Amino acid sequence: xxRPLTFLGSAAAKVVSTTVSVALLLLLTTxxxxxxxxxKAERADAVDRDLLRNILLGRVTxxxxxxxxxxxxxxxxGSRAAIEELTGRDLDRLLRGWKxxxxxxxxxxxxxxxxxxxxxxxxxxxxxxxxIVGVTPxxxxxxxxxxxxxxxxxx
Amino acid sequence: xxxxxxxxxxxxxxxPVLVVGLVGALLACRPDAGLWAAETxxxxxxxxxxxxxxxxxxxxxxxxxxxxADSTDGTTEFYEAAMNAIARPWDRVRLGAxxxxxxxxxxxxxxxxxxxxxxxxxxxxxxxxxxxxxxxPLGFYNEIQDIDAARTEVFLPQAVYPTxxxxxLVSVDGGKVSGRAELDAAGALAYxxxxxxxxxxxxxxxxxxxxxxxxxxxxxxxxxxxxxxMLQWETPLPDFRMRLTxxxxxxxxxxxxxxxxxxxxxxxxxxxxxxxxxxxWEPHDWTFALEYLNxxxxxxxxxxxxxxxxxxxxxxxxxxxxxxxxxxxxxxxxxxxxxxxLLNRPTTxxxxxxxxxxxxxxxxxxxxxxxxxxxxxxxxxxxDNPQGINSYWHLFALKTTVDF
Numbered sequence: 001x002x003r004p005l006t007f008l009g010s011a012a013a014k015v016v017s018t019t020v021s022v023a024l025l026l027l028l029t030t031x032x033x034x035x036x037x038x039x040k041a042e043r044a045d046a047v048d049r050d051l052l053r054n055i056l057l058g059r060v061t062x063x064x065x066x067x068x069x070x071x072x073x074x075x076x077x078g079s080r081a082a083i084e085e086l087t088g089r090d091l092d093r094l095l096r097g098w099k100x101x102x103x104x105x106x107x108x109x110x111x112x113x114x115x116x117x118x119x120x121x122x123x124x125x126x127x128x129x130x131x132i133v134g135v136t137p138x139x140x141x142x143x144x145x146x147x148x149x150x151x152x153x154x155x
Numbered sequence: 156x157x158x159x160x161x162x163x164x165x166x167x168x169x170x171p172v173l174v175v176g177l178v179g180a181l182l183a184c185r186p187d188a189g190l191w192a193a194e195t196x197x198x199x200x201x202x203x204x205x206x207x208x209x210x211x212x213x214x215x216x217x218x219x220x221x222x223x224a225d226s227t228d229g230t231t232e233f234y235e236a237a238m239n240a241i242a243r244p245w246d247r248v249r250l251g252a253x254x255x256x257x258x259x260x261x262x263x264x265x266x267x268x269x270x271x272x273x274x275x276x277x278x279x280x281x282x283x284x285x286x287x288x289x290x291x292p293l294g295f296y297n298e299i300q301d302i303d304a305a306r307t308e309v310f311l312p313q314a315v316y317p318t319x320x321x322x323x324l325v326s327v328d329g330g331k332v333s334g335r336a337e338l339d340a341a342g343a344l345a346y347x348x349x350x351x352x353x354x355x356x357x358x359x360x361x362x363x364x365x366x367x368x369x370x371x372x373x374x375x376x377x378x379x380x381x382x383x384x385m386l387q388w389e390t391p392l393p394d395f396r397m398r399l400t401x402x403x404x405x406x407x408x409x410x411x412x413x414x415x416x417x418x419x420x421x422x423x424x425x426x427x428x429x430x431x432x433x434x435x436w437e438p439h440d441w442t443f444a445l446e447y448l449n450x451x452x453x454x455x456x457x458x459x460x461x462x463x464x465x466x467x468x469x470x471x472x473x474x475x476x477x478x479x480x481x482x483x484x485x486x487x488x489x490x491x492x493x494x495x496x497l498l499n500r501p502t503t504x505x506x507x508x509x510x511x512x513x514x515x516x517x518x519x520x521x522x523x524x525x526x527x528x529x530x531x532x533x534x535x536x537x538x539d540n541p542q543g544i545n546s547y548w549h550l551f552a553l554k555t556t557v558d559f
Contacts, residue, residue: 054343059335059343059345059389060280060335061277061283062277062279062280062283063280064280066247066277066278066279066280066282067246067247067277068243068246068247068249068277070243088394088439089479090482092482092515092518093479093482095518096304096305097305099302099304099305099558100298100299100302100305102206102239102241103206103208103237103239103253103299103301103302103304103305104271104290104298104299104302105239105251105253105270105271105273105285105289105290105298106290106298107249108202108204108241108243108249108251109204109206127246128246
Protein backbone atom coordinates (compact mmCIF):
# COMPACT_ATOMS: atom_id res chain seq x y z
CA UNK A 1 0.00 0.00 0.00
CA UNK A 2 1.28 3.46 -0.83
CA ARG A 3 2.10 5.53 2.16
CA PRO A 4 -0.07 8.60 2.70
CA LEU A 5 1.91 11.69 3.49
CA THR A 6 2.95 11.52 7.11
CA PHE A 7 4.88 13.96 9.20
CA LEU A 8 7.26 11.61 10.90
CA GLY A 9 10.74 10.97 9.69
CA SER A 10 14.32 11.57 10.39
CA ALA A 11 16.85 13.76 8.73
CA ALA A 12 18.91 10.69 7.92
CA ALA A 13 16.01 9.02 6.17
CA LYS A 14 15.43 12.15 4.13
CA VAL A 15 19.06 12.32 3.09
CA VAL A 16 19.08 8.67 2.01
CA SER A 17 15.75 9.07 0.27
CA THR A 18 16.84 12.15 -1.60
CA THR A 19 20.10 10.55 -2.64
CA VAL A 20 18.35 7.46 -3.98
CA SER A 21 15.81 9.59 -5.79
CA VAL A 22 18.44 11.69 -7.47
CA ALA A 23 20.33 8.60 -8.57
CA LEU A 24 17.21 7.03 -10.03
CA LEU A 25 16.26 10.22 -11.77
CA LEU A 26 19.59 10.44 -13.52
CA LEU A 27 19.23 6.86 -14.69
CA LEU A 28 15.62 6.92 -15.79
CA THR A 29 15.01 10.34 -17.25
CA THR A 30 15.93 12.09 -20.37
CA UNK A 31 16.29 15.58 -18.94
CA UNK A 32 16.82 15.94 -15.26
CA UNK A 33 15.77 19.03 -13.28
CA UNK A 34 13.03 20.21 -15.56
CA UNK A 35 9.95 20.84 -13.43
CA UNK A 36 6.82 19.36 -14.91
CA UNK A 37 3.33 18.39 -13.88
CA UNK A 38 2.23 15.00 -15.11
CA UNK A 39 -1.02 13.07 -15.36
CA LYS A 40 -1.91 9.64 -16.70
CA ALA A 41 -1.53 9.58 -20.47
CA GLU A 42 -5.24 8.90 -21.11
CA ARG A 43 -6.47 11.95 -19.22
CA ALA A 44 -7.54 14.71 -21.56
CA ASP A 45 -7.75 17.46 -18.94
CA ALA A 46 -6.11 20.75 -19.71
CA VAL A 47 -3.99 21.96 -16.82
CA ASP A 48 -2.47 25.40 -16.52
CA ARG A 49 -0.44 27.03 -13.78
CA ASP A 50 -3.51 28.53 -12.10
CA LEU A 51 -5.26 25.19 -11.91
CA LEU A 52 -2.11 23.53 -10.68
CA ARG A 53 -1.76 26.13 -7.95
CA ASN A 54 -5.38 25.66 -6.88
CA ILE A 55 -4.88 21.90 -6.78
CA LEU A 56 -1.78 22.27 -4.63
CA LEU A 57 -3.63 24.57 -2.23
CA GLY A 58 -6.57 22.15 -1.97
CA ARG A 59 -9.00 24.61 -3.51
CA VAL A 60 -9.74 22.42 -6.52
CA THR A 61 -10.25 18.75 -5.67
CA UNK A 62 -12.01 17.37 -8.77
CA UNK A 63 -11.30 17.19 -12.47
CA UNK A 64 -13.73 18.75 -14.91
CA UNK A 65 -15.74 15.50 -15.09
CA UNK A 66 -16.13 15.48 -11.31
CA UNK A 67 -13.71 12.65 -10.65
CA UNK A 68 -11.34 12.97 -7.75
CA UNK A 69 -7.92 14.57 -8.09
CA UNK A 70 -5.26 12.57 -6.30
CA UNK A 71 -2.32 14.85 -5.59
CA UNK A 72 1.09 13.23 -5.39
CA UNK A 73 3.92 15.18 -3.84
CA UNK A 74 7.37 14.02 -4.76
CA UNK A 75 10.26 14.68 -2.42
CA UNK A 76 12.72 15.52 -5.18
CA UNK A 77 14.25 19.00 -4.98
CA GLY A 78 12.84 20.11 -8.30
CA SER A 79 9.33 19.33 -7.11
CA ARG A 80 9.80 21.25 -3.88
CA ALA A 81 11.13 24.25 -5.76
CA ALA A 82 8.18 24.14 -8.12
CA ILE A 83 5.70 23.99 -5.26
CA GLU A 84 7.26 27.03 -3.64
CA GLU A 85 7.32 28.94 -6.89
CA LEU A 86 3.69 28.13 -7.69
CA THR A 87 2.15 28.67 -4.27
CA GLY A 88 4.55 31.07 -2.57
CA ARG A 89 4.68 28.66 0.36
CA ASP A 90 7.22 26.13 1.44
CA LEU A 91 6.16 22.50 1.64
CA ASP A 92 5.59 22.58 5.40
CA ARG A 93 3.22 25.52 5.22
CA LEU A 94 1.45 23.95 2.29
CA LEU A 95 0.94 20.77 4.30
CA ARG A 96 -0.48 22.72 7.25
CA GLY A 97 -3.19 23.82 4.86
CA TRP A 98 -3.82 20.20 3.95
CA LYS A 99 -4.11 19.28 7.62
CA UNK A 100 -7.03 21.71 7.82
CA UNK A 101 -8.70 19.84 5.00
CA UNK A 102 -7.89 16.43 6.42
CA UNK A 103 -8.89 16.91 10.05
CA UNK A 104 -12.06 18.82 9.18
CA UNK A 105 -13.30 15.87 7.13
CA UNK A 106 -13.12 17.70 3.83
CA UNK A 107 -10.53 15.57 2.11
CA UNK A 108 -7.55 13.29 2.33
CA UNK A 109 -3.87 14.13 2.48
CA UNK A 110 -1.75 14.18 -0.66
CA UNK A 111 0.27 11.04 -1.25
CA UNK A 112 4.00 11.35 -0.72
CA UNK A 113 6.64 9.58 -2.68
CA UNK A 114 10.31 9.40 -1.96
CA UNK A 115 11.21 10.60 -5.43
CA UNK A 116 10.17 11.25 -8.99
CA UNK A 117 10.43 7.65 -10.15
CA UNK A 118 7.85 6.46 -7.64
CA UNK A 119 5.64 9.43 -8.44
CA UNK A 120 5.75 8.60 -12.15
CA UNK A 121 4.79 4.98 -11.42
CA UNK A 122 1.93 6.04 -9.22
CA UNK A 123 0.54 8.51 -11.74
CA UNK A 124 0.65 5.80 -14.40
CA UNK A 125 -1.35 3.45 -12.15
CA UNK A 126 -3.80 5.72 -10.39
CA UNK A 127 -6.80 7.29 -12.13
CA UNK A 128 -7.06 10.97 -11.38
CA UNK A 129 -3.51 11.33 -10.13
CA UNK A 130 -1.34 14.37 -10.77
CA UNK A 131 2.22 14.93 -9.64
CA ILE A 132 4.88 17.58 -9.94
CA VAL A 133 8.32 16.16 -10.49
CA GLY A 134 11.73 17.61 -11.11
CA VAL A 135 12.32 15.61 -14.26
CA THR A 136 10.86 15.16 -17.71
CA PRO A 137 9.65 11.59 -18.11
CA UNK A 138 11.01 9.52 -20.96
CA UNK A 139 8.81 9.10 -24.03
CA UNK A 140 7.70 5.56 -23.25
CA UNK A 141 6.17 6.46 -19.91
CA UNK A 142 2.44 5.99 -19.50
CA UNK A 143 2.12 9.56 -18.34
CA UNK A 144 1.66 12.89 -20.03
CA UNK A 145 3.30 16.22 -19.26
CA UNK A 146 0.58 18.82 -18.83
CA UNK A 147 2.59 21.79 -17.61
CA UNK A 148 6.29 22.56 -17.90
CA UNK A 149 7.17 24.96 -15.13
CA UNK A 150 10.86 25.29 -15.75
CA UNK A 151 12.70 23.76 -18.67
CA UNK A 152 15.94 21.90 -18.18
CA UNK A 153 19.03 24.05 -18.67
CA UNK A 154 20.62 23.78 -22.11
CA UNK A 155 23.44 21.23 -22.37
CA UNK B 156 0.90 3.65 7.32
CA UNK B 157 0.82 4.36 11.02
CA UNK B 158 -2.00 3.36 13.26
CA UNK B 159 -2.76 4.59 16.73
CA UNK B 160 -5.02 2.93 19.25
CA UNK B 161 -7.20 4.97 21.60
CA UNK B 162 -8.56 1.95 23.39
CA UNK B 163 -8.51 3.46 26.91
CA UNK B 164 -10.76 6.16 25.58
CA UNK B 165 -12.99 4.00 23.45
CA UNK B 166 -14.54 2.16 26.34
CA UNK B 167 -16.00 5.41 27.59
CA UNK B 168 -18.43 5.93 24.76
CA UNK B 169 -20.69 4.04 22.43
CA UNK B 170 -19.70 6.26 19.51
CA PRO B 171 -16.66 4.19 18.47
CA VAL B 172 -19.14 1.48 17.56
CA LEU B 173 -20.18 3.73 14.70
CA VAL B 174 -16.60 3.94 13.52
CA VAL B 175 -16.09 0.20 13.71
CA GLY B 176 -19.34 -0.18 11.81
CA LEU B 177 -18.18 2.28 9.19
CA VAL B 178 -14.89 0.46 8.66
CA GLY B 179 -16.75 -2.85 8.52
CA ALA B 180 -19.15 -1.44 5.99
CA LEU B 181 -16.21 -0.24 3.96
CA LEU B 182 -14.86 -3.74 3.73
CA ALA B 183 -18.20 -5.44 3.28
CA CYS B 184 -19.52 -3.20 0.56
CA ARG B 185 -16.57 -3.85 -1.71
CA PRO B 186 -17.65 -6.28 -4.42
CA ASP B 187 -14.24 -7.95 -4.24
CA ALA B 188 -14.01 -7.98 -0.46
CA GLY B 189 -13.06 -11.33 0.97
CA LEU B 190 -11.22 -12.83 3.85
CA TRP B 191 -8.47 -10.81 5.40
CA ALA B 192 -5.94 -13.46 4.51
CA ALA B 193 -4.33 -12.83 1.17
CA GLU B 194 -6.52 -9.81 0.64
CA THR B 195 -3.93 -7.10 0.84
CA UNK B 196 -4.91 -6.05 -2.64
CA UNK B 197 -8.39 -5.29 -1.35
CA UNK B 198 -6.92 -3.10 1.35
CA UNK B 199 -4.79 -1.45 -1.28
CA UNK B 200 -7.80 -0.69 -3.41
CA UNK B 201 -9.55 0.94 -0.46
CA UNK B 202 -6.73 3.48 -0.36
CA UNK B 203 -7.11 3.49 3.39
CA UNK B 204 -5.20 5.97 5.49
CA UNK B 205 -5.18 6.97 9.15
CA UNK B 206 -4.14 10.20 10.80
CA UNK B 207 -4.38 11.77 14.21
CA UNK B 208 -3.09 14.38 16.59
CA UNK B 209 -2.71 14.93 20.30
CA UNK B 210 -2.31 18.27 22.09
CA UNK B 211 -1.44 19.14 25.66
CA UNK B 212 -1.62 22.57 27.15
CA UNK B 213 -1.37 24.77 30.19
CA UNK B 214 -3.73 27.63 30.88
CA UNK B 215 -3.58 30.38 33.47
CA UNK B 216 -5.58 33.53 34.03
CA UNK B 217 -5.10 36.51 36.30
CA UNK B 218 -7.83 38.56 38.07
CA UNK B 219 -10.75 36.35 36.93
CA UNK B 220 -11.34 32.61 36.74
CA UNK B 221 -12.30 31.69 33.20
CA UNK B 222 -13.13 28.24 31.76
CA UNK B 223 -12.40 26.67 35.16
CA ALA B 224 -13.14 27.65 38.74
CA ASP B 225 -9.44 27.70 39.56
CA SER B 226 -7.83 28.99 36.37
CA THR B 227 -6.06 31.72 38.34
CA ASP B 228 -3.99 28.94 39.89
CA GLY B 229 -3.19 27.53 36.43
CA THR B 230 -4.57 24.32 35.01
CA THR B 231 -3.37 21.49 32.80
CA GLU B 232 -6.96 20.43 32.10
CA PHE B 233 -6.35 21.47 28.55
CA TYR B 234 -5.83 18.65 26.07
CA GLU B 235 -7.40 17.33 22.91
CA ALA B 236 -6.78 14.39 20.60
CA ALA B 237 -8.29 12.94 17.46
CA MET B 238 -7.89 9.84 15.36
CA ASN B 239 -9.38 9.31 11.93
CA ALA B 240 -9.56 6.82 9.10
CA ILE B 241 -10.29 7.74 5.50
CA ALA B 242 -10.85 5.44 2.54
CA ARG B 243 -11.18 6.15 -1.16
CA PRO B 244 -12.63 2.86 -2.40
CA TRP B 245 -13.90 4.25 -5.69
CA ASP B 246 -12.95 7.09 -7.94
CA ARG B 247 -15.68 9.48 -6.80
CA VAL B 248 -16.35 8.17 -3.33
CA ARG B 249 -14.59 8.94 -0.05
CA LEU B 250 -15.54 7.65 3.38
CA GLY B 251 -14.16 8.75 6.70
CA ALA B 252 -14.67 9.01 10.43
CA UNK B 253 -12.90 10.80 13.24
CA UNK B 254 -13.06 10.41 17.00
CA UNK B 255 -12.31 13.45 19.10
CA UNK B 256 -11.68 13.91 22.79
CA UNK B 257 -10.88 17.01 24.79
CA UNK B 258 -10.66 18.36 28.28
CA UNK B 259 -11.03 22.11 28.47
CA UNK B 260 -11.15 23.27 32.06
CA UNK B 261 -14.61 22.43 33.33
CA UNK B 262 -15.84 21.44 29.86
CA UNK B 263 -16.01 18.01 28.20
CA UNK B 264 -13.57 16.37 30.66
CA UNK B 265 -12.22 13.72 28.33
CA UNK B 266 -15.58 12.78 26.83
CA UNK B 267 -15.02 10.91 23.54
CA UNK B 268 -17.21 12.00 20.68
CA UNK B 269 -17.68 11.14 17.06
CA UNK B 270 -16.34 14.30 15.49
CA UNK B 271 -17.34 13.47 11.94
CA UNK B 272 -18.28 10.42 9.90
CA UNK B 273 -19.34 10.73 6.32
CA UNK B 274 -19.81 9.30 2.89
CA UNK B 275 -18.70 11.78 0.26
CA UNK B 276 -19.72 11.50 -3.38
CA UNK B 277 -18.11 13.83 -5.88
CA UNK B 278 -20.71 14.03 -8.61
CA UNK B 279 -19.44 17.17 -10.33
CA UNK B 280 -17.15 20.09 -9.50
CA UNK B 281 -20.37 21.99 -8.74
CA UNK B 282 -21.86 19.21 -6.62
CA UNK B 283 -19.95 17.39 -3.92
CA UNK B 284 -22.42 15.59 -1.64
CA UNK B 285 -21.44 14.63 1.90
CA UNK B 286 -23.83 12.72 4.16
CA UNK B 287 -23.40 11.76 7.81
CA UNK B 288 -22.04 13.84 10.65
CA UNK B 289 -20.37 16.61 8.71
CA UNK B 290 -18.46 19.71 9.70
CA UNK B 291 -20.03 22.97 8.62
CA PRO B 292 -18.53 26.24 7.49
CA LEU B 293 -19.22 29.23 9.73
CA GLY B 294 -16.71 31.92 8.97
CA PHE B 295 -13.37 30.79 7.61
CA TYR B 296 -12.20 28.65 10.49
CA ASN B 297 -15.15 26.96 12.21
CA GLU B 298 -14.27 23.63 10.64
CA ILE B 299 -10.74 23.76 12.07
CA GLN B 300 -11.65 24.73 15.62
CA ASP B 301 -9.99 21.57 16.93
CA ILE B 302 -7.01 21.49 14.62
CA ASP B 303 -4.28 23.11 16.60
CA ALA B 304 -1.61 21.96 14.16
CA ALA B 305 -3.17 24.00 11.38
CA ARG B 306 -3.03 27.43 12.99
CA THR B 307 -0.61 29.76 14.68
CA GLU B 308 -2.58 30.87 17.72
CA VAL B 309 -3.65 28.68 20.65
CA PHE B 310 -7.26 29.89 20.61
CA LEU B 311 -9.18 30.83 17.53
CA PRO B 312 -10.59 34.34 17.99
CA GLN B 313 -13.20 33.90 20.69
CA ALA B 314 -15.22 36.81 19.35
CA VAL B 315 -16.27 34.66 16.37
CA TYR B 316 -15.43 31.11 17.48
CA PRO B 317 -16.47 30.82 21.15
CA THR B 318 -15.01 27.52 22.21
CA UNK B 319 -17.81 26.88 24.72
CA UNK B 320 -20.29 26.83 21.81
CA UNK B 321 -18.16 24.44 19.76
CA UNK B 322 -20.58 21.55 20.17
CA UNK B 323 -23.49 23.57 18.77
CA LEU B 324 -21.66 25.06 15.82
CA VAL B 325 -19.04 22.60 14.67
CA SER B 326 -21.05 19.93 12.84
CA VAL B 327 -24.48 18.70 11.85
CA ASP B 328 -26.03 15.24 11.59
CA GLY B 329 -27.39 15.40 8.08
CA GLY B 330 -25.56 16.46 5.00
CA LYS B 331 -24.02 19.19 2.95
CA VAL B 332 -23.55 19.95 -0.71
CA SER B 333 -20.55 21.94 -1.89
CA GLY B 334 -19.25 23.17 -5.18
CA ARG B 335 -16.90 25.53 -6.90
CA ALA B 336 -17.18 27.41 -10.17
CA GLU B 337 -14.29 29.04 -11.98
CA LEU B 338 -15.13 32.54 -13.20
CA ASP B 339 -11.99 33.06 -15.29
CA ALA B 340 -10.89 36.67 -14.86
CA ALA B 341 -13.40 37.19 -12.05
CA GLY B 342 -11.84 34.52 -9.84
CA ALA B 343 -13.96 31.68 -8.49
CA LEU B 344 -17.11 31.12 -6.47
CA ALA B 345 -17.47 28.35 -3.89
CA TYR B 346 -20.59 27.42 -1.97
CA UNK B 347 -21.86 25.03 0.68
CA UNK B 348 -25.41 24.38 1.87
CA UNK B 349 -26.11 22.14 4.82
CA UNK B 350 -29.04 20.83 6.83
CA UNK B 351 -29.73 18.35 9.58
CA UNK B 352 -30.06 18.21 13.31
CA UNK B 353 -27.88 17.94 16.40
CA UNK B 354 -27.55 15.66 19.37
CA UNK B 355 -26.18 16.99 22.66
CA UNK B 356 -24.99 15.12 25.71
CA UNK B 357 -26.14 16.54 29.02
CA UNK B 358 -22.52 16.46 30.22
CA UNK B 359 -21.13 18.06 27.07
CA UNK B 360 -19.63 21.53 26.90
CA UNK B 361 -22.70 23.13 25.34
CA UNK B 362 -25.11 21.80 27.96
CA UNK B 363 -22.70 22.79 30.72
CA UNK B 364 -22.37 26.31 29.39
CA UNK B 365 -26.12 26.77 28.83
CA UNK B 366 -26.73 25.54 32.36
CA UNK B 367 -24.21 28.01 33.77
CA UNK B 368 -25.61 31.01 31.94
CA UNK B 369 -29.29 30.10 32.44
CA UNK B 370 -28.70 28.93 36.02
CA UNK B 371 -30.35 25.55 35.62
CA UNK B 372 -29.15 21.97 35.99
CA UNK B 373 -29.71 20.73 32.45
CA UNK B 374 -31.59 17.44 32.25
CA UNK B 375 -32.47 17.60 28.58
CA UNK B 376 -31.20 19.70 25.70
CA UNK B 377 -32.01 19.37 22.03
CA UNK B 378 -32.32 21.24 18.77
CA UNK B 379 -34.92 20.53 16.12
CA UNK B 380 -33.38 21.59 12.84
CA UNK B 381 -30.13 23.16 11.75
CA UNK B 382 -29.51 24.57 8.31
CA UNK B 383 -27.50 27.22 6.53
CA UNK B 384 -25.07 28.01 3.81
CA MET B 385 -21.82 29.61 2.79
CA LEU B 386 -20.86 31.62 -0.28
CA GLN B 387 -17.23 32.43 -0.98
CA TRP B 388 -15.70 34.59 -3.65
CA GLU B 389 -12.05 33.98 -4.45
CA THR B 390 -11.28 37.33 -5.99
CA PRO B 391 -8.95 38.00 -8.92
CA LEU B 392 -6.50 39.50 -6.42
CA PRO B 393 -4.30 36.51 -5.58
CA ASP B 394 -5.11 34.84 -2.26
CA PHE B 395 -7.80 37.37 -1.36
CA ARG B 396 -11.16 35.80 -0.53
CA MET B 397 -14.47 36.94 0.90
CA ARG B 398 -17.06 34.75 2.55
CA LEU B 399 -20.59 35.09 3.87
CA THR B 400 -22.06 32.40 6.10
CA UNK B 401 -25.56 31.89 7.45
CA UNK B 402 -26.50 29.43 10.19
CA UNK B 403 -29.95 28.82 11.64
CA UNK B 404 -30.91 26.49 14.48
CA UNK B 405 -34.60 26.11 15.28
CA UNK B 406 -36.39 24.79 18.33
CA UNK B 407 -33.48 24.76 20.75
CA UNK B 408 -35.06 23.35 23.90
CA UNK B 409 -33.48 23.20 27.32
CA UNK B 410 -35.04 21.71 30.44
CA UNK B 411 -33.94 21.44 34.04
CA UNK B 412 -34.50 22.64 37.57
CA UNK B 413 -33.34 26.11 38.53
CA UNK B 414 -30.08 26.25 40.47
CA UNK B 415 -30.76 29.72 41.84
CA UNK B 416 -33.90 31.13 43.41
CA UNK B 417 -37.06 29.07 43.93
CA UNK B 418 -36.70 25.36 43.06
CA UNK B 419 -38.80 25.49 39.88
CA UNK B 420 -38.53 23.51 36.66
CA UNK B 421 -37.38 25.73 33.83
CA UNK B 422 -38.06 25.27 30.12
CA UNK B 423 -36.32 27.32 27.42
CA UNK B 424 -37.28 27.24 23.77
CA UNK B 425 -35.65 29.47 21.17
CA UNK B 426 -34.53 29.91 17.58
CA UNK B 427 -31.07 31.22 16.84
CA UNK B 428 -29.59 32.74 13.71
CA UNK B 429 -25.88 33.43 13.10
CA UNK B 430 -24.27 35.35 10.27
CA UNK B 431 -20.58 35.79 9.61
CA UNK B 432 -18.88 38.10 7.12
CA UNK B 433 -15.23 37.25 6.45
CA UNK B 434 -12.23 38.59 4.58
CA UNK B 435 -8.85 36.93 4.25
CA TRP B 436 -5.74 37.97 2.38
CA GLU B 437 -2.57 35.91 2.25
CA PRO B 438 0.19 37.86 0.50
CA HIS B 439 3.31 35.68 0.47
CA ASP B 440 4.47 35.25 4.11
CA TRP B 441 1.46 36.93 5.72
CA THR B 442 -2.15 36.09 6.49
CA PHE B 443 -4.58 38.88 7.33
CA ALA B 444 -8.10 38.05 8.46
CA LEU B 445 -11.12 40.16 9.33
CA GLU B 446 -14.38 38.56 10.50
CA TYR B 447 -17.62 39.75 12.03
CA LEU B 448 -20.29 37.60 13.69
CA ASN B 449 -23.88 38.49 14.56
CA UNK B 450 -26.08 36.13 16.57
CA UNK B 451 -29.77 36.80 17.19
CA UNK B 452 -31.70 34.44 19.47
CA UNK B 453 -35.39 34.74 20.27
CA UNK B 454 -37.70 32.56 22.30
CA UNK B 455 -39.25 32.26 25.70
CA UNK B 456 -38.54 30.77 29.07
CA UNK B 457 -41.08 29.12 31.32
CA UNK B 458 -40.34 28.96 35.02
CA UNK B 459 -43.20 27.46 36.98
CA UNK B 460 -46.29 29.32 35.79
CA UNK B 461 -44.33 32.34 34.58
CA UNK B 462 -43.56 32.76 30.88
CA UNK B 463 -41.03 35.39 29.84
CA UNK B 464 -39.75 36.43 26.42
CA UNK B 465 -36.10 35.74 25.76
CA UNK B 466 -34.09 37.81 23.31
CA UNK B 467 -30.33 37.70 23.05
CA UNK B 468 -28.16 39.56 20.57
CA UNK B 469 -24.45 39.26 20.11
CA UNK B 470 -22.00 41.11 17.92
CA UNK B 471 -18.34 40.22 17.74
CA UNK B 472 -15.43 40.61 15.41
CA UNK B 473 -11.70 40.62 15.10
CA UNK B 474 -8.78 41.63 12.92
CA UNK B 475 -5.69 39.44 12.91
CA UNK B 476 -2.29 39.24 11.27
CA UNK B 477 -0.06 36.18 11.03
CA UNK B 478 3.55 36.36 9.90
CA UNK B 479 4.97 33.10 8.58
CA UNK B 480 8.54 34.18 9.19
CA UNK B 481 10.18 30.86 8.35
CA UNK B 482 9.55 27.15 8.16
CA UNK B 483 9.82 26.90 11.95
CA UNK B 484 8.46 30.18 13.31
CA UNK B 485 5.15 32.06 13.05
CA UNK B 486 3.93 35.15 14.89
CA UNK B 487 0.32 36.20 15.44
CA UNK B 488 -1.44 39.31 16.69
CA UNK B 489 -5.15 40.13 16.89
CA UNK B 490 -7.67 42.57 18.30
CA UNK B 491 -11.15 41.32 19.16
CA UNK B 492 -14.40 43.00 20.17
CA UNK B 493 -17.52 41.44 21.70
CA UNK B 494 -20.82 42.92 22.84
CA UNK B 495 -23.93 41.18 24.15
CA UNK B 496 -27.48 42.41 24.68
CA LEU B 497 -30.32 40.78 26.57
CA LEU B 498 -33.83 42.06 25.84
CA ASN B 499 -32.23 45.02 24.03
CA ARG B 500 -30.22 46.03 27.08
CA PRO B 501 -26.42 45.87 26.88
CA THR B 502 -25.06 43.28 29.26
CA THR B 503 -21.38 42.71 28.63
CA UNK B 504 -18.65 43.82 26.26
CA UNK B 505 -14.99 42.99 25.79
CA UNK B 506 -11.94 44.21 23.97
CA UNK B 507 -9.17 41.64 23.66
CA UNK B 508 -5.56 42.06 22.57
CA UNK B 509 -3.86 38.83 21.64
CA UNK B 510 -0.30 37.84 20.78
CA UNK B 511 0.99 34.36 20.00
CA UNK B 512 4.15 32.63 18.84
CA UNK B 513 4.29 29.23 17.17
CA UNK B 514 7.51 27.22 17.02
CA UNK B 515 7.62 24.20 14.72
CA UNK B 516 10.76 22.17 15.46
CA UNK B 517 9.49 19.41 13.18
CA UNK B 518 6.85 19.29 10.49
CA UNK B 519 4.57 17.32 12.80
CA UNK B 520 5.35 19.08 16.08
CA UNK B 521 4.30 22.55 17.24
CA UNK B 522 5.02 24.50 20.43
CA UNK B 523 2.91 27.58 21.09
CA UNK B 524 2.51 30.37 23.60
CA UNK B 525 -0.29 32.93 23.71
CA UNK B 526 -1.02 35.98 25.82
CA UNK B 527 -4.36 37.80 25.99
CA UNK B 528 -5.10 41.12 27.62
CA UNK B 529 -8.82 41.45 28.22
CA UNK B 530 -10.74 44.66 28.81
CA UNK B 531 -14.25 43.48 29.62
CA UNK B 532 -16.13 40.56 31.02
CA UNK B 533 -17.88 38.97 28.07
CA UNK B 534 -16.62 35.42 28.62
CA UNK B 535 -16.38 35.61 32.42
CA UNK B 536 -19.00 33.85 34.57
CA UNK B 537 -20.00 35.09 37.99
CA UNK B 538 -20.32 31.48 39.16
CA ASP B 539 -16.55 31.09 38.66
CA ASN B 540 -15.82 34.31 40.51
CA PRO B 541 -17.87 34.52 43.71
CA GLN B 542 -15.44 37.14 45.00
CA GLY B 543 -16.48 39.47 42.14
CA ILE B 544 -15.41 40.08 38.57
CA ASN B 545 -12.62 42.38 37.44
CA SER B 546 -12.97 44.31 34.23
CA TYR B 547 -9.30 43.86 33.33
CA TRP B 548 -7.78 40.40 33.25
CA HIS B 549 -5.10 38.38 31.52
CA LEU B 550 -4.76 34.91 30.06
CA PHE B 551 -1.63 32.94 29.23
CA ALA B 552 -1.61 29.57 27.46
CA LEU B 553 1.03 27.08 26.39
CA LYS B 554 0.27 24.24 24.03
CA THR B 555 2.12 21.55 22.16
CA THR B 556 0.72 19.32 19.43
CA VAL B 557 2.01 16.28 17.60
CA ASP B 558 0.21 14.97 14.54
CA PHE B 559 0.72 12.19 12.04
